[in-house]
Amino acid sequence: MIDTGPLDVISAGLAEVHRLLLPLTDGEVASYIPKLALADPQDFGLALVSMDGHRYQAGRSAVRFSIQSVSKPFVYALALAELGLDEMHRWVGNEPSGDAFNAISLERGTGRPANPMINAGAIATTNLVPAGSPEERFARVLDGLGAFAGRRLDVDEEVYLSESASGDRNRALAYLMHAAGSLRTEPRAAVETYFRQCAVRVDTVDLAVMAATLATGGVNPVTGRRVVPEPVAVQVLAVMATCGMYDAAGDWLVRVGLPAKSGVSGGLTAASPGRFGLACYSPPLDPTGSPVRAVAALREMSGRFGMHLMHAPAPGPDTVTACTTAGQQPSGAARPPRERELLAREGSRVAVVAARGELDFTAVERVLYALASVAPDRPGWLVLDLAEVLTVRPPARAMLEAALARVTAAGHRVCVVPGGQAHGHGGLAAGAEVRGTRALAVAWAEDELLGESAGLRKSTD
Numbered sequence: 038m039i040d041t042g043p044l045d046v047i048s049a050g051l052a053e054v055h056r057l058l059l060p061l062t063d064g065e066v067a068s069y070i071p072k073l074a075l076a077d078p079q080d081f082g083l084a085l086v087s088m089d090g091h092r093y094q095a096g097r098s099a100v101r102f103s104i105q106s107v108s109k110p111f112v113y114a115l116a117l118a119e120l121g122l123d124e125m126h127r128w129v130g131n132e133p134s135g136d137a138f139n140a141i142s143l144e145r146g147t148g149r150p151a152n153p154m155i156n157a158g159a160i161a162t163t164n165l166v167p168a169g170s171p172e173e174r175f176a177r178v179l180d181g182l183g184a185f186a187g188r189r190l191d192v193d194e195e196v197y198l199s200e201s202a203s204g205d206r207n208r209a210l211a212y213l214m215h216a217a218g219s220l221r222t223e224p225r226a227a228v229e230t231y232f233r234q235c236a237v238r239v240d241t242v243d244l245a246v247m248a249a250t251l252a253t254g255g256v257n258p259v260t261g262r263r264v265v266p267e268p269v270a271v272q273v274l275a276v277m278a279t280c281g282m283y284d285a286a287g288d289w290l291v292r293v294g295l296p297a298k299s300g301v302s303g304g305l306t307a308a309s310p311g312r313f314g315l316a317c318y319s320p321p322l323d324p325t326g327s328p329v330r331a332v333a334a335l336r337e338m339s340g341r342f343g344m345h346l347m348h349a350p351a352p353g354p355d356t357v358t359a360c361t362t363a364g365q366q367p368s369g370a371a372r373p374p375r376e377r378e379l380l381a382r383e384g385s386r387v388a389v390v391a392a393r394g395e396l397d398f399t400a401v402e403r404v405l406y407a408l409a410s411v412a413p414d415r416p417g418w419l420v421l422d423l424a425e426v427l428t429v430r431p432p433a434r435a436m437l438e439a440a441l442a443r444v445t446a447a448g449h450r451v452c453v454v455p456g457g458q459a460h461g462h463g464g465l466a467a468g469a470e471v472r473g474t475r476a477l478a479v480a481w482a483e484d485e486l487l488g489e490s491a492g493l494r495k496s497t498d
């Protein structure tokens with residue numbers, strides 16, 4: 038973890054938000070679980086964990102507290118990874134209920150809880166984690182939460198006993214679901230497993246690492262370990278975005294714009310997909326059960342650091358670096374050898390489109406537009422030069438393949454220069470593999486000479 042030194046601008050930013058909001062003393066510490074009432078309302082910690090596992094913090098980020106409802110998305114992820122979305126959806130819905138976290142609300146007809154973020158849905162979800170006994174199930178839950186946090190976690194036994202002694206409302210929910218057929222296991226044990234899950238002890242940095250693990254697509258950025266498959270992480274973030282803040286989820290998404298989950302002990306975690314995980318701890322709660330300071334802190338950070346999910350970064354600079362019709366000499370960076378050979382031999386019949394950087398949907402649209410605009414009228418050559426491309430996302434590759442198939446169907450011959458050659462300017466070392474482009478080049482190495490000179494064979498890759 039980095040110490041707040043003069044160069045640590047990020048921790049300094051967190052410290053500033055901390056200073057700004059420390060005087061905000063609104064809200065009440067939860068007391069319906071008696072042990073939670075003993076929390077110090079002055080405790081206030083902030084943490085941010087990047088995709089590279091760099092950790093930043095401010096305030097009392099090392100204070101430990103019971104995770105409570107912040108556990109819900111992570112246990113949902115564990116169950117989802119085992120069951121898959123369709124089976125999961127038979128038992129727990131994906132719809133924001135607009136209800137309070139502890140509402141006695143089950144879907145009419147099915148008896149299914151609306152979503153896994155309210156207590157009913159979380160009790161059902163925990164008990165969908167496959168196991169032979171409640172003990173084994175809790176062991177799996179604890180291991181899974183630890184994998185998200187990147188360290189072995191333990192249970193605050195006093196908080197567990199306190200909730201178990203006062204948790205009749207959750208018990209009632211479990212019995213209702215059991216009667217409706219939406220809870221598969223014995224209700225008493227089902228609730229105890231859920232209570233133990235809520236009593237797992239974490240600190241603010243743990244919560245930020247957990248959120249960062251979802252933000253990376255399921256790989257813990259500190260340990261490097263994959264915890265859940267990428268589609269599961271994406272689905273969980275979506276449920277957090279729509280249901281994570283209970284009856285305040287809509288306003289939260291508008292104002293803060295991050296998938297998040299709060300808990301009654303004062304924890305709040307939020308993920309910025311593909312960027313970082315954030316967390317905050319401050320026990321006093323607003324009437325919806327979310328921590329007042331933590332909500333304000335995330336709102337502040339989202340604004341300051343431009344984190345709102347709907348504010349997608351503008352696509353990078355020029356994707357298309359050369360776009361020349363047949364007969365024109367492509368200008369700009371030096372052309373790679375394969376392309377030079379072809380231009381020397383067939384110059385007047387060769388159109389060239391060169392691209393660089395990362396090819397996602399937006400970038401590939403630019404490439405396809407360029408291809409369409411230079412495709413020769415009469416049969417000729419079309420060079421798709423991907424030498425300076427760094428990655429091709431799978432949907433972008435499928436689009437490129439479809440476009441190349443159309444180009445050949447129109448009677449042209451195609452030559453794809455594989456990525457990773459970074460001629461002209463720096464970038465990847467010559468010959469480095471760039472996922473997707475080499476296979477494309479092999480598939481489209483139409484010309485024997487060019488195929489040979491680039492060391493490509495159709496059977497390889």
Ligand SMILES: NC(=O)CC[C@H](N)C(=O)O
Pocket residue numbers: 105106107138139156200207232235299300301302326
């Ligand atoms: N919102 C919460 O954090 C609720 C969790 C708590 N254990 C309960 O079931 O009431």
